[in-house]
Amino acid sequence: MQTKAVEDYLKAIYELQAEGGKVSTTSLSERLSVAPASVTGMAKKLAKMKLVVHEPYQGVELTPAGEKIALEVIRHHRLVESYLAEALGVPWDKVHEEADQWEHVLSEEMEDLMDDKLGYPTSDPHGAPIPARDGTMPKADLRRLSELEAGETAVIAEVSDHDAELLRYLGELGIFPHVEVRVISSAPFEGPVTIRINGDEHALGREVAGYILVGSLR
Amino acid sequence: MQTKAVEDYLKAIYELQAEGGKVSTTSLSERLSVAPASVTGMAKKLAKMKLVVHEPYQGVELTPAGEKIALEVIRHHRLVESYLAEALGVPWDKVHEEADQWEHVLSEEMEDLMDDKLGYPTSDPHGAPIPARDGTMPKADLRRLSELEAGETAVIAEVSDHDAELLRYLGELGIFPHVEVRVISSAPFEGPVTIRINGDEHALGREVAGYILVGSLR
DNA sequence: ACCAAAAATTAGGCTTGCCTAAATCTAGAA
DNA sequence: TTCTAGATTTAGGCAAGCCTAATTTTTGGT
Numbered sequence: 001m002q003t004k005a006v007e008d009y010l011k012a013i014y015e016l017q018a019e020g021g022k023v024s025t026t027s028l029s030e031r032l033s034v035a036p037a038s039v040t041g042m043a044k045k046l047a048k049m050k051l052v053v054h055e056p057y058q059g060v061e062l063t064p065a066g067e068k069i070a071l072e073v074i075r076h077h078r079l080v081e082s083y084l085a086e087a088l089g090v091p092w093d094k095v096h097e098e099a100d101q102w103e104h105v106l107s108e109e110m111e112d113l114m115d116d117k118l119g120y121p122t123s124d125p126h127g128a129p130i131p132a133r134d135g136t137m138p139k140a141d142l143r144r145l146s147e148l149e150a151g152e153t154a155v156i157a158e159v160s161d162h163d164a165e166l167l168r169y170l171g172e173l174g175i176f177p178h179v180e181v182r183v184i185s186s187a188p189f190e191g192p193v194t195i196r197i198n199g200d201e202h203a204l205g206r207e208v209a210g211y212i213l214v215g216s217l218r
Numbered sequence: 219m220q221t222k223a224v225e226d227y228l229k230a231i232y233e234l235q236a237e238g239g240k241v242s243t244t245s246l247s248e249r250l251s252v253a254p255a256s257v258t259g260m261a262k263k264l265a266k267m268k269l270v271v272h273e274p275y276q277g278v279e280l281t282p283a284g285e286k287i288a289l290e291v292i293r294h295h296r297l298v299e300s301y302l303a304e305a306l307g308v309p310w311d312k313v314h315e316e317a318d319q320w321e322h323v324l325s326e327e328m329e330d331l332m333d334d335k336l337g338y339p340t341s342d343p344h345g346a347p348i349p350a351r352d353g354t355m356p357k358a359d360l361r362r363l364s365e366l367e368a369g370e371t372a373v374i375a376e377v378s379d380h381d382a383e384l385l386r387y388l389g390e391l392g393i394f395p396h397v398e399v400r401v402i403s404s405a406p407f408e409g410p411v412t413i414r415i416n417g418d419e420h421a422l423g424r425e426v427a428g429y430i431l432v433g434s435l436r
Numbered sequence: 437a438c439c440a441a442a443a444a445t446t447a448g449g450c451t452t453g454c455c456t457a458a459a460t461c462t463a464g465a466a
Numbered sequence: 467t468t469c470t471a472g473a474t475t476t477a478g479g480c481a482a483g484c485c486t487a488a489t490t491t492t493t494g495g496t
Binding site for chain 3: 252
Binding site for chain 1: 485490
């Protein structure tokens with residue numbers, strides 16, 4: 001069993017690694033709200049534990065052992081998110097914060113019971129995939145909503161949960177996973193993307209549209 | 219917000235205090251599986267925080283402020299126990315251990331949601347009373363099963379949850395809160411107590427019978 | 437190719453909470 | 467009343483993780 005801190009670092013490294021190779025000290029320090037020096041310290045510790053490879057001044061990268069643990073933590077996190085939303089009716093902009101606490105105290109038995117109750121979900125309330133118990137991560141190929149051309153139609157697949165405020169805003173607009181969306185226009189020069197969803201049209205900032213991942217229809 | 223350690227100490231002090239005035243360093247060190255010297259250290263810290271009164275060499279006692287926090291922690295603990303048993307079907311000999319972890323990460327919102335789902339229970343799966351949000355603790359006057367005379371009939375009110383093994387044993391015998399029990403005989407010299415419950419007779423060791431609290435019929 | 441700014445690491449400290457060993461206090465038995 | 471065994475506290479340390487300040491390495495612009 002790992003400490004909370006170790007689990008948090010591994011999860012953060014996994015997630016940052018997904019957006020491009022090695023993970024820098026700075027990006028981790030921002031993600032975890034911790035001083036860069038603290039990250040270096042933990043990087044050395046994790047390296048000694050063989051959970052990451054740490055090339056000084058070059059960043060860290062998970063080893064297979066580290067990735068395994070990261071996926072377990074992420075599975076806990078996303079199952080808890082799903083459970084909170086489904087069973088307790090917690091609004092989707094709050095499940096992330098709660099799950100950040102719960103993920104560290106969830107025993108395997110509780111995890112299994114929640115998984116049973118939920119009917120073995122494969123994605124959380126934000127559409128993020130839930131790793132299977134064996135560490136398999138369902139992988140779809142998705143595009144950012146901001147990359148679609150005018151006229152294209154797609155299905156919302158996943159929404160970034162990094163900002164509760166944003167989730168609340170998207171929720172008001174009806175932007176949830178599994179909902180169909182059509183791009184009406186996409187302004188040039190990093191301009192807004194206008195979409196039609198549930199019969200309504202909305203203009204989204206380019207950055208916001210970048211936080212929304214979509215898959216092809218069907 | 220208190221640290222996990224502070225919450226654990228306050229809860230333990232509350233529970234030990236219920237069985238007789240001031241709480242000794244030794245009893246706390248045993249309850250928390252910690253060295254006596256560590257207890258002294260924490261006692262001083264809690265005293266400085268005005269959560270306990272610490273008379274050196276004489277033990278500690280909760281202040282009103284300390285008791286308030288203790289009751290909040292106990293409320294969390296027992297609501298979680300109830301929730302786990304009710305909503306997730308966790309067997310009663312396992313809820314305590316899980317709740318010990320969960321009690322520290324439960325936000326007020328989650329507590330309220332669980333409370334709603336459960337219909338505002340007043341006791342946990344072991345029959346222990348759940349403090350109200352305002353800190354009011356329902357108090358019944360109970361006797362130990364070991365104190366009943368032969369021929370007396372009563373209702374199981376509460377069973378000690380300090381030992382999972384014991385709970386499993388009692389569960390097999392059908393000894394749960396709200397079940398009616400009749401004392402058939404009570405052997406002298408600390409001998410066993412024979413009871414009839416659900417139509418079956420069982421002989422219980424005196425110590426075991428002491429862990430079972432009963433209330434009068436009706 | 438150089439040099440300054442940015443990034444990362446090292447050095448030194450702090451807090452929390454735990455430990456063991458040694459010293460001190462208390463209380464019960466003789 | 468005294469003395470000793472048990473309980474408690476003090477003293478000194480350790481591990482995790484965090485911090486700031488100082489130093490070192492990397493990198494991008496000229």
